[in-house]
Each structure stands twice: as structure tokens, then as C-alpha cells.
Amino acid sequence: MCEANAYYIEDGDEELIMEAVDTVTPEPEGILLTSIFGDQKLVKASIHSLSLVDHKVYLQKNG
Amino acid sequence: MCEANAYYIEDGDEELIMEAVDTVTPEPEGILLTSIFGDQKLVKASIHSLSLVDHKVYLQKNG
Numbered sequence: 001m002c003e004a005n006a007y008y009i010e011d012g013d014e015e016l017i018m019e020a021v022d023t024v025t026p027e028p029e030g031i032l033l034t035s036i037f038g039d040q041k042l043v044k045a046s047i048h049s050l051s052l053v054d055h056k057v058y059l060q061k062n063g
Numbered sequence: 064m065c066e067a068n069a070y071y072i073e074d075g076d077e078e079l080i081m082e083a084v085d086t087v088t089p090e091p092e093g094i095l096l097t098s099i100f101g102d103q104k105l106v107k108a109s110i111h112s113l114s115l116v117d118h119k120v121y122l123q124k125n126g
Contacts, residue, residue, distance in 0.1 A: 023116075047110040
């Protein structure tokens with residue numbers, strides 16, 4: 001399976017937010033992370049960058 | 064490998080932009096797509112959403 005781990009990225013530091021993320025969808029307040037297990041987390045952030053072969057999704061917190 | 068295909072998404076329609084994308088990184092003008100083969104494409108867009116198990120990255124064109 002090709003899920004990925006989602007991290008906040010800030011000043012080069014990575015903070016793990018959710019493992020095994022399948023979908024990331026936009027919401028009025030930010031983005032909704034949904035894992036392959038069905039877990040969901042709404043975060044006030046946007047997608048910063050991706051490193052898919054390394055299974056990493058980087059998020060940046062909203063201003 | 065867990066690369067994905069990148070699509071423009073607009074009014075529910077998908078337009079394939081690049082196959083086998085590994086990294087997506089922010090640039091001043093938009094985002095840089097890099098495939099697992101090293102091909103690169105700079106697009107004036109942002110990441111809209113992800114569907115990783117389906118190997119899909121959706122982009123929305125900048126305003």
C-alpha cells in the first residue's frame with residue numbers, strides 16, 4: 001500500500017502528525033487527514049510538499 | 064514504489080499533468096514536480112488534495 005506519514009514542517013524540523021495517511025482533502029478550516037484505518041484528523045494547515053517514495057507528506061501550519 | 068500521478072482538478076474534471084511523481088516542492092512561481100525518472104515540471108499551481116492509495120495527487124491552478 002502507498003499511504004504516507006504526515007508531518008508538520010517548520011524551520012526544517014519534522015513533527016509527526018498522523019501515520020498511514022491515505023487521503024488529504026481541503027476543508028474550510030484547513031485540511032482533513034484520513035488514514036488507511038479510517039482515522040481522521042482536521043488540522044489548520046496546508047500541504048507544503050511531498051516526498052512520495054519516502055512516504056512523507058509535509059504540512060505547514062496556517063499563518 | 065509509491066509514486067503517484069499528478070492531475071489538475073477543475074470542476075470535478077481531472078487532467079493528467081505528470082506520471083510517476085516522487086516529489087512536489089514549493090517554488091516562488093508555484094510547485095516543482097519531479098518524477099521517479101528525474102523529469103521535472105514547474106507548474107503555477109498548488110496541491111489541492113491527495114489520494115495516496117490510488118496514487119493520485121490533485122493540483123489546483125493558481126488564480
